[in-house]
Amino acid sequence: MAISGVMRLGEVALRVLDMDAALHHYIDIVGLQKVTGDTGHVYLKCWDEHDHHSVILRSADSAGMDYCAFKCRADADLDRFAEGAKAFGLEVSELAAEERLASGRRIRFQVPTGHWVELYAHKEQNGNGLPLRNPDPFPDGLKGIAPGRLEHCFVYGPDSAAAARFFTDVLDFSVSERLELPDGSTKACFLACNTAMHDIGIVEHNEPGKFHHMSFWLDSPEEIYRAALLLGKNDVPIDEGPTQHGIGRAKTIYFWDPSGNRNEVFSGSYLSYPDRPALTWDAAQIGKAISYPQRRMAETFMTVLT
Known part of the structure; x- marks a missing residue:
């Protein structure tokens, strides 16, 4: 391995x-x-x-x-x-x-x-409800959207360049994509520790310790659209989507929990090996970066944090 x-x-x-x-x-x-x-x-x-x-x-x-x-x-x-x-x-x-x-x-x-x-490095394991020999593709009794795993988190705070440097220089993460301001500085940085497009994203912001979202993985775009219907059926407020990101190419929906924490379900992004060149998006293209088909984003998407 x-x-x-x-x-x-x-x-x-x-x-x-x-x-x-x-x-x-x-x-x-x-x-x-x-x-x-x-x-x-x-x-x-x-x-x-x-x-x-x-x-x-x-x-x-x-x-x-x-x-x-x-x-x-x-x-x-x-x-x-x-x-x-x-x-x-x-x-x-x-x-x-x-x-x-x-x-x-x-x-x-x-x-x-x-x-x-x-x-x-160690956490107790309690399994996924399936045997380790000849398992079925999924267990009985799943409910709701039923994501398979926690995928990434996204945070906001000051001195994001130093934070990104810590993740790359100390923890051996790699930069997969970045959003660049007209002065050449980085507004948002997407960092990966494995082959995911990102495991954490960091956005420059004046308030420290702010949270944008945590994301859960779904296996297919069809599951994303099923999730959209379940969210609608349960009157869950949606912030963005269903759509496809330009950044990362993932199919996505962002929605709110009852406390105002933002959740995402996410599917279909590319594999990001450490030798893959980092991609850069100009801030003027942020609409496409967030929602490629619509080329715009919800007013709340970059501003509402917890």
């Missing part, structure tokens, strides 16, 4: 205002599976994930993201990345095994945009 270091986005921890409403949204409509939890914290996963959980909901007075966490290939990677983060100028703390539910030890740091990021 050639993938080493950071393998993928493994966990997003979200703040929600009304846990009952959030659970109805994420379980009954989005189709995530509840693993465990109480009134304060609930742990969810997508159906085709083997790890214990990938989404954490926490009751809070404000919406947004508490942290995102990436899974590494080996425990030794944590020590290597901790040293690199310190050399970059970040303060690094360590969380002991089981300090996060079902997880091995972690390192934790705040990147220049103000977001908290954690790295871990």
Whole structure:
């Protein structure tokens, strides 16, 4: 297996205002599976994930993201990345095994945009409801949109160039695409740690620690349009789509959870190997970049954050 270091986005921890409403949204409509939890914290996963959980909901007075966490290939990677983060100028703390539910030890740091990021290498596995020998293509009992896995997250904050440099220089991510302003600076950067088009996106913004969306993977464009019908059937407000991005070429829908956190379902993007040249979009073409057929985007898309 050639993938080493950071393998993928493994966990997003979200703040929600009304846990009952959030659970109805994420379980009954989005189709995530509840693993465990109480009134304060609930742990969810997508159906085709083997790890214990990938989404954490926490009751809070404000919406947004508490942290995102990436899974590494080996425990030794944590020590290597901790040293690199310190050399970059970040303060690094360590969380002991089981300090996060079902997880091995972690390192934790705040990147220049103000977001908290954690790295871990071990998490308990509870399977995907299918046997490891001669499995069916999907288990019984799926509900709602039923995405197979957590795909990426997208954040806003100041000093995004330094944050992107940290991900590339320290964590070995590669830049797949960027949105460039007329002065040559980067407004948005799309970063990948594996062959995905991106595992995290970072946008320059004056407020630190802001959250734009978390995204879930669907296997086909047909599933995207089915998701649109399910969202309409359940009166879920849609921010953008269904459409196709120019950036990344993915078919997509963006919609809101009851707390105002933006979700995305995403399908059909290209594979981004580390030697693939990075693509650049001019800011004047942002309409096509976000919604290629319509060549425009919703007014809320770049401005409403949690």
